[in-house]
Amino acid sequence: MAFTCPYCYEKFSRDEFEFRCESFTSTACQEEDPKLARYFGVPHYLANRVIPNKSWRDVMTKKSLWKAFGKMSRMLVVPDEVKCDRCGGPSRKKICPRCHNELPTYFHKAESHIISVIGARGSGKTHYITVLIHELLKRGYKLDISTIPQDVGEDRSKVTSKRYSEEYKRPLLDRGEELTKTTIAKDLNPLIYQITSSQKGFGKTKALYLVFYDTAGENFHDDQELKKLANYVANSSGIIFLLDTFQIPHIKNSLRSAGNAITESGIDFQGVFQQVYNLLEKQGLVKLKARSPVPIALTFSKIDEVIRNNLLDDDIEDFSIRKNSKYLEEGFYDQAELEEVSHDMRSLLTLWEEEGFIAGVESKFSQTAYFGVSALGATPKGGKIEDVRPLRVLDPLVWILDKIGFALPKK
Ligand SMILES: Nc1nc2c(ncn2[C@@H]2O[C@H](COP(=O)(O)OP(=O)(O)O)[C@@H](O)[C@H]2O)c(=O)[nH]1
Ligand SMILES: [Mg+2]
Ligand SMILES: [Zn+2]
Ligand SMILES: [Zn+2]
Structure with missing residues (x-):
């Protein structure tokens, strides 16, 4: 191994x-x-x-x-x-024999799956990662997942739990401040967590590492960063691809006509996907003509505004993403729940005239699912968001965990 x-x-x-x-x-x-x-x-x-x-x-x-x-x-x-x-x-x-960074204590005993979160600048990565970790720590136990920060590294002031709490959690979740580029120190260290399950199940994974790189390759210009992004993605067992819902032309126009100020990111999300894929191809990290088996969760962020502005398809009754994840109440994972979410999101994308995007993704990856999440529950106003109400942020991760054989409680 x-x-x-x-x-x-x-x-x-x-x-x-x-x-x-x-x-x-x-x-x-x-x-x-x-x-x-x-x-x-x-x-x-x-x-x-x-x-x-x-x-x-x-x-x-x-x-x-x-x-x-x-x-x-x-x-x-x-x-x-x-x-x-x-x-x-x-x-x-x-x-590590290659870069000499300190590895988590039991690294050699757990499977070292890396699940990466990537997305263009402005897609909502920083807020999503902050809330995802918080939800995992707070509610992971419902699915028998325990989460432990791995405080390793030469620089003790930059270990995972310290950085998470000082740069992410406290500003956003304790003080209600929107996270800006300046509050997050741009440094090389990833946030590393070990997650474990006490569920039984032969051949199931009981422990793995989650690695979050907040900035990896997000501006898609810097060569050094791009190379790193390619490695990060190519060595991941699962990918959470965060896509900015506000940049879907259909949504952008509707939100604008409803009087919302949407900034132009300059990168359309289809282009972002294509860029990442081209990069992997160029580095020889994906096989030409063969679909990648790595589960990829196409995750549309900021879905709160889509709901608030009534941009969901009215034909889809009881649209699944209006409600929060059922497994968090029931304490077991039912695959059908997230399949429904993915199906609903996929129909929504079709309605928003994004079939081209779907076809592109599905021709390159054999395990795909679509999600809609909201890290914050609303758009911050004047740099403040007092009441953070996450919606379905754990869905993409839970789906990937199941796909890679992590032991989740099931009925
Ligand atoms: N409405 C809404 N806005 C969000 C949400 N998450 C992030 N944003 C906003 O989206 C913008 C970009 O977020 P950020 O996390 O900095 O994106 P990053 O550049 O990918 O790290 C910021 O203005 C956030 O306030 C969300 O769940 N809902
Ligand atoms: Mg960021
Ligand atoms: Zn290394
Ligand atoms: Zn010595």
């Missing part, structure tokens, strides 16, 4: 894990780390030394038990703890 690093998205195998010395006192173990420096794009990075893989593997194989298994054991086992070859201190800090 290959592992995918949540920082650099490179793949590596079990026998390649590395450890970093954890000594606080040994100055002899302080060294330049060129791989970390490259990752952060700085000329130098001083960190504790990387313990050569060979030094602890040799010790491991000398222990009689391991010896009995010989070479095999070295391939299969990642020790919980190793000794630093220089200072002799114990270390449990696992790092």
Whole structure:
């Protein structure tokens, strides 16, 4: 089984894990780390030394038990703890062999699925991610999902739980402030969460990592960022593709004639999808002519305004996205619920004359579903939104979790 690093998205195998010395006192173990420096794009990075893989593997194989298994054991086992070859201190800090970033403690035990959230600037990613994480933490238990932030990384001031609470949750959900580009520090670190399920089920995934990169490739211009986006998407087990509902021409016009000020993003969402796909093709990350089996959730954001302005199709009685997700009340997942949502959204898109988009997506991906979500429940006014009322934000994630075999409670 290959592992995918949540920082650099490179793949590596079990026998390649590395450890970093954890000594606080040994100055002899302080060294330049060129791989970390490259990752952060700085000329130098001083960190504790990387313990050569060979030094602890040799010790491991000398222990009689391991010896009995010989070479095999070295391939299969990642020790919980190793000794630093220089200072002799114990270390449990696992790092990626490619970029040297610290990996979550049990990374080698869980499946490392990356579920990515992507979308053009203005599609609502920052608000969506903020609310999605909050809903997962608050309501995930209804589907037996527990969510634990993975506070790992060289810079302790930038670990997941600290950054999430200071830059995302507190401003938006405690102080009611719309999140602006300036409030979110633009840095390279993803927010990483482990989610686990205690459901039984043979062959089901019980633990995986969710990796959220708030900015990955959103402006589609910067080459460096685009390359990273391509890697992020290509190594994902599932994609939540956020699309700005306000940029659907039909919706844009209706909202404008109803007196709403809609800013021109300059990127139409069909173009965004095409750009991401071309990028994957160019990098050789998708096969020509074969549909990708990666589940992709085409997720239309800001659906609150569509509902408020009565732009839902009146022929569709009891339109599913008017109500919040049923599984949050019932405590089990019924596949039919999200199939209905997807079906309704798909008809809506047809009504909005977006068949071309649907055909394009479905010719490239074999597992598709359409969702409508609202992170906020309303448009912020003057940079404020006091009462955040999310609608169906967990749907795309839950659908993907089910598709990739995560153990969800079912009837
Ligand atoms: N009506 C409404 N507006 C939203 C929602 N989520 C985000 N927005 C607005 O959409 C704009 C872009 O959101 P943002 O999260 O910054 O998008 P990003 O550039 O993709 O990160 C902001 O003005 C938000 O206030 C929502 O659920 N409903
Ligand atoms: Mg943003
Ligand atoms: Zn050491
Ligand atoms: Zn890495």
